[in-house]
Amino acid sequence: MILRGVVVVVAVLGAVGAPGVAVAAEGGAQRVCKVGDKRLTELSGLAATGDGYVVVNDGSDEASHRKIFFLDRKCKVARTVSYPSRPRDTEDLGVAADGTLWVGDIGDNDQSRDTIGLWRLALGAKTPQLYRLAYPDGPHNAETLLLTRAGTPIVVTKSVGAAGLYEPAGALQAGKTTALRQVGSVTVPLTGTSNPFGLPGRLVITGGAVSPDGTHAVLRTYADAFEYAVTGDDLVHAITEGTPTQIAMPDEPQGESVAYTADGTALLTVSEESDGKPAVIQRYALAGRPAITSPPAASPTAAGPSASSAASPPAKPKAQTVANDSGVPTGLIVTGGFLILAAAILGAVLLRRRR
Template sequence: MILRAGAALAATVLGIGLALVTPGVALAGPQRECRVEDRRMTELSGLVATESGYVVVNDGSDDPAARKIFYLDKKCQVTRTVSYPSRPRDTEDMGLAPDGTLWVADIGDNDANRDTVGLWRLPPGAKKPELFRLSYPDGAHDAEALLITPAGTPIVVTKTVAEAGVYEPVGALRAGRTTALKRLASVTLPITTTSNPFSFAGGLVITGGAVSPDGRHAVLRTYADAFEFDVVGGDVAGAITKGDPRQIPLPNEPQGESVAYTPDGTAILTISEVSRQPAGTAADLLRYAISGRPAPPPTTSLPSPSSKPASRAPSRAATTQARQETAEDRLPAGALITGGVLVLAAAALVGLLIARRSRR
């Protein structure tokens, strides 16, 4: 996948004219929520937030003690773990459905050689997750982002360089059978100037995703930034492929592959792999408050996909102002980078990703 993506990147960048942007959303943060110090969680790749704490998973791991679903309290201390009934291949993201069902996305495929990928489903009260196998219609893909729609439908977003594929199952998932995925569209996120360990490369791949608890927003992240979209009528795929993203800079996270909304939807949470921290012993769970997002009133149930927007959403004036600020911060395409530099950057990206993945 990396080689194919790298070969196509130069044409992609020159053809679609990716724009550089500067931060378009003011944030009050980040603030540290807590610190993960448990040595079983060294390659954190998936995160969800609950009223009582957090749930996390590692990506592919050779250590059986690390191949679990970890439940944490507000201090990032492990309160319980859930084991898989069989060995997962490469768990890269998580999602929480409106009914409380936890989904773990076993969708990583660094070498693009898996015939199927998987989703593990853990309903509330269940003692072990159930595996559902999925297959792409157009060959193997590496992916690290999972979005769960307000209706409970899982959406997979690939890690394809510059132009990620968006897929959903063609029908109901069934245990013991492989369900086909269908490609809905593609998504290309803006390139930004946000500082990150992978420089230009850090903004070209999607490493995580989440849907807000009220179903009105979705977020995709790279190694450099998060981008939030407004969701209308429960159409998450339409939002991320056709909507206008709002940038949330995530500067200098060591290797950020996780993102989640807080239960009240007023902030996003991120965490990096412990093994990529400077000291290699702990990882901070960070909170980025979303500007202009008031806390919602108490509710006993989540709105249906057809519900009309309530007071949780930003005001029309705030949304318009954020979009205007983002538009004003964009640089004209003619003032960006020459085609030759982009091609060189593409080649550098391929080498960087290959080197990074060679450690696994």
Template sequence: MTRRGRTRGLAGIAVLAVAGAPGTALAALPGTALAAAPPPTPVCQVRDERLTEISGMVATDSGFVMVNDSADEASRRRIFFLDARCAVVRTVAYPSRPRDTEDLAVGADGTIWVADIGDNDRDRSTVALWKLAPGARRPVLHRLTYPDGPHDAEALLLGGDGRPVVVTKQAGEAGVYVPTGPLRAGGSVPLARAGQLRLPITTTANPYSIFGRRLVTGGATAPDGRRVVLRTYADAFEFDVTDGDVVAALTTGTPRVVALPDEPQGESVSYHRDGRSLLTVSETADQPSGTRPTVLRYPLPEGPASPPPSAASPSAPAGSDGSPSGASPAANDAADTRVGAGGVRSLLLGVGVIVAGLLVVALVGAGRARRTGR
């Protein structure tokens, strides 16, 4: 999400919190398993100047695939393939202009899915998924419509049958939507609301305080399909999937929580190809000069390890247009992820101050915005 869209969205959430609107409850879900939070390991830095608004990432056998969100420059509106050192080795253009690409997913056959589902102003009549099949030169557009009006969304998951699952960026109780039938190239398919999920409250440090812990900004499906993860600006929430039923996992499961503390603007998450860790990367467009997007690796909670899938992972063919990678920076500090009555009380006491501050930030940020949110 762009700076203007982010400040507008946070201001709206602040107003809802003050008014006591539904979906902004601060109670943590009972029985949530909180994972330890060791510091992440830096993997590599993205030094290509076209990639500063990274909103989606997937890991591949040869490196990564990334997309920007709502980039005004044509050079940034592409699907970027990177090697293991975060150097761009190939890009793929869209046949028409996407509106707001916010997440990526990779199918069992290596197909790349681009989720063009961002809608900061909630004025889109359709959202879209772009599918880039292995070896294809251009992605194919598939349009989707919500049954209950526009939604802003930034997370895409894939079910066991390959069906896409869209999770909205609603504070408190995010909507879970699935297509009602097979996708049609160039056509529109209705979505159905399959349920909602409510993420537990944490106390993980992040640039947007309590609101950063409530907004779903990305998702990923494990290589073996037996787990999925959703992230906020503060944490990752991993759900176990039974028989490929991602909707049931999200709406009835209890997630394991992995803290992702103090990432500048964390909107991307992917499983490592071995399934034993998570990879994240942040937007850096509004960060201090010289700040580079850095891929970070977080170990997952203990549990049965999953072998890599047998299906081929998407890889980048020869023909580089990339730039050299740089040295990795120092790891971020870990944050405390303890949740309890005391933490919730502190959040409640501080919410008035936070709301006031966010409203001021929203007004100032909107005036200084250099890009137009879509």
């Protein structure tokens, strides 16, 4: 009876959608190209370059899958880069303002890792450098890596409800473990977008990206993307305090990645291989978004946060708020929130890897 009551409340609130959040995609998903390479079956990270795409699989048992793959515009593998040691669970990647590629080795389904890793591949480099980091409050599972224009990496946890935002507390150093500090938290709005995991698929963050000019950032769930406007490279403030714009991404097989196109006019996604069918990169046009021709220059970057960022004191966690203009009584939303979390816990097993 309790579970049935939870489902009823969830159904009511799910039908309401995300109050105060606009939808800003033009025409839904458009197919870009099919990823036919048999090594690319568990795609979890995606980034766009001037001549194609970069992708990574999540933690795979096959050595041939544990590489950084560079694709051409037709989704054919143009080259690969190997890791000098075995990664644990690569879940996301991003391209910094100076062209440096960062891969987030941050997955931890069992929440048992003492450290997570960031792999840094500089322009022209043949081998990525590993930097280890540790959470201040115990292990977390995460699938989202964001990069500020100044070069600071931000990890967003895959937590039900409020997800934590963490950044390095000091400069990254090869061969040493750098402490992370929590700088905020975010809860994405609840929507009714259809996805293979139902309610739990709408409550956890599975990927993110920053636009080439740094003026926007996006977080995604298995169902939707939520875009935030960024002012002055203050990515944390934009996510924790801003009201996002929703871009529905219904019924992607297992959508865990999101990226901006090289000109910033659209979002790109790719799912893991589903039912033996190759993954497909999809494009969601952003309404009224002008093309980026010459992104503004970023501050000098290093292998870690800027000096000013490292010296600033830890910020208190902040939860994102979304205006309630849906007409639903606030008491129902609050009560329903607790029930939604209960339902999410009961359904969390659905979010385990199929492997």
